[in-house]
Amino acid sequence: MSRIKDPSLAPLGRKRIEWAGMRMPVLRGIGEDYSRERPLKGIRIAACLHVTTETANLMITLVRMGAKVRLCASNPLSTQDDVAASLVEDYGVEVFAVRGESEEEYYAHIDRCLEFNPQITMDDGGDLTVVAHRKGYWRGIWGGTEETTTGVKRLREMEREGVLRYPVIAVNDSKTKYLFDNRYGTGQSTIDGILRATNILLAGRVVVVAGYGWVGRGIAMRAKGMGARVIITEIDPIKALEALHDGYDVMPMLRAIERADVVITATGEPDVVRAEHMRAAKDGVLMANAGHFNVEINVRDLEGLATSKREIRPNVSEYVLPDGRRIYLLCEGRLVNLCAAEGHPAEVMDLSFSNQALAVIYIKENHRRLKPAVYTLPDAIDEDVAERKLQSMGVEIDEPSEAQLRRRWTEGT
Numbered sequence: 001m002s003r004i005k006d007p008s009l010a011p012l013g014r015k016r017i018e019w020a021g022m023r024m025p026v027l028r029g030i031g032e033d034y035s036r037e038r039p040l041k042g043i044r045i046a047a048c049l050h051v052t053t054e055t056a057n058l059m060i061t062l063v064r065m066g067a068k069v070r071l072c073a074s075n076p077l078s079t080q081d082d083v084a085a086s087l088v089e090d091y092g093v094e095v096f097a098v099r100g101e102s103e104e105e106y107y108a109h110i111d112r113c114l115e116f117n118p119q120i121t122m123d124d125g126g127d128l129t130v131v132a133h134r135k136g137y138w139r140g141i142w143g144g145t146e147e148t149t150t151g152v153k154r155l156r157e158m159e160r161e162g163v164l165r166y167p168v169i170a171v172n173d174s175k176t177k178y179l180f181d182n183r184y185g186t187g188q189s190t191i192d193g194i195l196r197a198t199n200i201l202l203a204g205r206v207v208v209v210a211g212y213g214w215v216g217r218g219i220a221m222r223a224k225g226m227g228a229r230v231i232i233t234e235i236d237p238i239k240a241l242e243a244l245h246d247g248y249d250v251m252p253m254l255r256a257i258e259r260a261d262v263v264i265t266a267t268g269e270p271d272v273v274r275a276e277h278m279r280a281a282k283d284g285v286l287m288a289n290a291g292h293f294n295v296e297i298n299v300r301d302l303e304g305l306a307t308s309k310r311e312i313r314p315n316v317s318e319y320v321l322p323d324g325r326r327i328y329l330l331c332e333g334r335l336v337n338l339c340a341a342e343g344h345p346a347e348v349m350d351l352s353f354s355n356q357a358l359a360v361i362y363i364k365e366n367h368r369r370l371k372p373a374v375y376t377l378p379d380a381i382d383e384d385v386a387e388r389k390l391q392s393m394g395v396e397i398d399e400p401s402e403a404q405l406r407r408r409w410t411e412g413t
């Protein structure tokens, strides 16, 4: 039995799922290619992903390939309740997700997915995989996939410590994932979330982006494109140097925050914005997080400093400090793109989730020879996804010449 907010939301969810599906031609093509063969027939998959229209299309593709699927949310605030309803009512997927669920419910829903005794786990952030290990479900699991940078980091740590019990494919590390989803997807959807929540004009504002990985780069690029004056903060000297060469100002957070109208965290690290920064912030500053976990802006520090708090708009909390300065926190410091907007657009999730679908088939075909380690998908799969996407966009590229091919062979590439 699923646990969702309201089954009567299904008709709305169904139309939205269809809308996203029209923009996911690569995933659709993969589903069509495998729909007759049904390579996942009878295989149980437990998925812990943001419950969005794009995730719904991935779940539908897996079901078309023969899988039995249970889905829970990878963040308590990212579930689209109409999508959850449609998956249950229209597509026979078991879903355990309600937007706004408590921490306790969040973990209870992960348990429900694991009680299914899956052969394959599909995760976004690592919580499902960690619980599968802690509670002994790993014994029946052939392998798993991981969607995001933070999750891959956790898994590599488990591998290093020798506690990883089954192979996991780091989908995040495919080029057709991180170069597009992390950069263009988060770049657009983070700005989208901030604008939907606040309706501010970005032009002329000072936007501080903490972290210059692929996500930070995407956000900085889009904020600059809308006329913001962008400052980057970093702890990595190479990334800081890159940001400088890309034309951004670079400085420590303590100095940057004095100028900031908007601060966006995208580091994967805790306490990037903490009490000392909040004390130095300008009146009216907006703070938003684009990283996986709600640890980058220290909300406890903010609660401790503030003399009052109110919700001034949906997804915007106003905190007043003793001297009257106001700080606006978006989405309680959780992922702003999935909480205040709809996550990355379908066009880019088409790439990420095509990799996910192909990773599941890869696990099914190869799990006997894989060790409990973190793997990336073979380059041939990455290239196949890119070629399919180009084809769907009607873009042709050159074939290598005879001489170029010969050189590749002799150089062994």
Ligand code: ADE
Pocket: 049, 050, 051, 052, 053, 054, 055, 338, 342, 343, 344, 345, 349
């Ligand atoms: N992560 C970021 N955007 C997403 C989306 N639209 N669906 C699922 N996961 C996401």
